[in-house]
Amino acid sequence: MKDEAAAGEPAPDRPVRRTALWGAGVWILGVTALLVALPLTARDRLPEQVATHWSGSRPDGSMPLTAAALFPAVVWLLVAAGLATALRFRPGPARGAAAPVLAATGVLLSGAQASVVRANLDRARWQDAAPMGIEVLLIALAAGLAGVLAWLATRPAADGPARPGAPVLELRAGERLVWLSRASNHWMQVVAALMGLLTAAGLLLAAAGRTESVDWASVVLFGLGALALLLCSSVRVRVGDDGLHVGFGPFGLPARHLAPEDIASARVGRLNARQAGGWGFRVFRGGTSVFLRSGECLVVRTRRGTDFVISVDDAERGAALLNALVERAGAPTG
Structure with a gap:
């Protein structure tokens, strides 16, 4: 092949x-x-x-x-x-x-x-x-x-x-393509780092024997907040023969996968934070979004009728490849 x-x-x-x-x-x-x-x-x-x-x-x-x-x-x-x-x-x-x-x-x-x-x-x-x-x-x-x-x-x-390549891709028989992109929000990462340092400060005070100076409720809250922000502050996107794979955070975990059979169509949208409902991972009535910066987004409509929106660079080419893969899998686009 x-x-x-x-x-x-x-x-x-x-x-x-x-x-x-x-x-x-x-x-x-x-x-x-x-x-x-x-x-x-x-x-x-x-x-x-x-x-x-x-x-x-x-x-x-x-x-x-x-x-x-x-x-x-x-x-x-x-x-x-x-x-x-x-x-x-x-x-x-x-x-x-x-x-x-x-x-x-x-x-x-x-x-x-x-x-x-x-x-x-x-x-x-x-x-x-x-x-x-x-x-x-x-x-x-x-x-x-x-x-x-x-x-x-x-x-x-x-x-x-x-x-x-052109925005609309035509796949020949046996041809395999992959599209990769990523996006991040450095302000969210900086805030996550600051919260992580405050958590580390509390743990180091405890390690140094200064347990009387440690507010454990605050340490736990700052630690969980830092982890949540870190996971929502960057995204890695791959489109290949197996469909759409989206990894969250610096390690690409957790991740979400949509096979071509699960996708109805893909397109490009231009959104700002207000339209997307805010920054980071969001759940709205019509689906979910990973919003890290205003502008071009990859909008994936699932077969269940919900949208998965990812703010990522070069979204037009990713959408074109996804639609080609959906066509090849036998699911009509649109």
Whole structure:
């Protein structure tokens, strides 16, 4: 069977780069604030000299409290500056490593800072700091997991080369085409990142032994809100022989699939937030929508008479391919 190149082009790089910059900026500033604030907010319960290094399970090195607050933040900012320099002068190799390195390093330093505060909490001298044990392994595992998740969330889509074509596609017997696109709302992602940082701050305070400062109801609400916003802030769309596949969030999960037999027709619509009922994932009387930006949308009419609206780039070509696949499956378009 003959395989053709992709019938559609991925979303332009510019919005993706803008989103990545916003997300990286929020993450860098948030982690910096957490690293400095964790020890300083517990100043009244920490010795003037705090243990910062352990040999086995015994502390064997210390720093003044202010230095212990600033040192990891400086290391963190140097890592961020190094990545920014690499992206400026060697963007190709650095682009794939930037998000995993930032995620893993931020989690590693934040976890270590929380452990240092917890070990020194309510101790008269740094020599009396609590021993380090299983938390070291847990921090390392969390940092590795954060790096892997960041890599999965930011890896490029497996797009084929772009194929120029007319808005109305005619499929030859045995011909296989695929159209891929994506869209994102960087403001929703920034808000999700801020809510996620507030959640992380609460968890780090608890890890540092400051449970009396943690409002668990707020932590849970901010965490759930961050997750919901993150899942609704981006979308990946693929049209192929199996029909329409829409993945939500940075990992493409959860997802919705419509086979050609489930689709009556597809078209292009131009909508704004008021017409779509708001931003993100919306349910309205005539169906559902994933609305991330005003303008061109892919509107899919299902055989049940409901509409599925997705704000995504190059929607005209996606609609044309969907209608061709519906025709080939024996379901009339219109």
